[in-house]
Each structure stands twice: as C-alpha cells, then as structure tokens.
Amino acid sequence: MKARMISLRTAGLGLVVALQALSVTVALAPAAEAGAIERACRQSDRSAANPSLCRCIQKVANVKLTTAERKTVSKWFADPHQAQVTRQSDSSRDARLWERYKLFGDSAAKTCS
Structure with a gap:
C-alpha cells in the first residue's frame, strides 16, 4: 500500500x-x-505600434519578403540608420532588398491602414 x-x-x-x-x-x-517583424514592431517605441497593426505588418511581410529579408528588416526597427545604409549601398543585393522593402512598405500601408 x-x-x-x-x-x-x-x-x-x-x-x-x-x-x-x-x-x-x-x-x-x-x-x-510572432514573426521577427511583429516582435520588432511591438518592441519599438513608436506610439502607433499596437498588437493588431504589428500583426498585420507581419502578415504582409510574410508574403512580400523572404525569411532572410524579414530578419534583416526587423533589425531596422531598432536601428533605422541601417535601412539608410542599405538604401545607399552600391551592392546589387542591397538594391534588390531595398526595392522589395519599398513594395512591402507600400503593401503594408494599404493593407494595414
């Protein structure tokens, strides 16, 4: 027992x-x-960053950007200067990323507003 x-x-x-x-x-x-962009969005100090908006932006990113691009772009929330470094770079890889990022941004603005 x-x-x-x-x-x-x-x-x-x-x-x-x-x-x-x-x-x-x-x-x-x-x-x-949450994806990398959603997490970065939620952790940012931007006043408009709310869970619903961050989730929407992540959904658009999932369609418009590759996994590697999402990881890179997510870092720009904490260090926006890196976005400008990419934009001004002479690298063809950075130029492609910047073009895809602009398309993503336009799409997110239309979808998540």
Missing part, C-alpha cells in the same frame, strides 16, 4: 509539473508565434 501511495504522489507531482509547463507554453505561445 505504501509503494502505491508513493507512486500516486509521484504521478500527481508529475501531472502538476506537466500542467505548469503547459500553462507556461500556452501563455508564451502568442509571442513565440
């Missing part, structure tokens, strides 16, 4: 730990699911 009580306690403790882990996972899910 004592062994059975110990195993029930162990099972109960395991269930409590599993439920706590599940609740933490559920609580963190929206942030974890």
Whole structure:
C-alpha cells in the first residue's frame, strides 16, 4: 500500500509539473508565434505600434519578403540608420532588398491602414 501511495504522489507531482509547463507554453505561445517583424514592431517605441497593426505588418511581410529579408528588416526597427545604409549601398543585393522593402512598405500601408 505504501509503494502505491508513493507512486500516486509521484504521478500527481508529475501531472502538476506537466500542467505548469503547459500553462507556461500556452501563455508564451502568442509571442513565440510572432514573426521577427511583429516582435520588432511591438518592441519599438513608436506610439502607433499596437498588437493588431504589428500583426498585420507581419502578415504582409510574410508574403512580400523572404525569411532572410524579414530578419534583416526587423533589425531596422531598432536601428533605422541601417535601412539608410542599405538604401545607399552600391551592392546589387542591397538594391534588390531595398526595392522589395519599398513594395512591402507600400503593401503594408494599404493593407494595414
């Protein structure tokens, strides 16, 4: 009987730990699911940056930009000067990124306004 009580306690403790882990996972899910641009948008100090707008911008980015481009562009929220460095660069890769970024920006402005 004592062994059975110990195993029930162990099972109960395991269930409590599993439920706590599940609740933490559920609580963190929206942030974890957010893309790089949405996270950067939410963390920015811009007054217009609200969760709904940031989510919309991310959805447009998912269609208009590659994963690598989204990662690069997301960094521009914290350091806008890097966008200008890209815009003024002589690199053909940067020129392509800038063109795609402008198309993304136009699309986001129309879709998310």
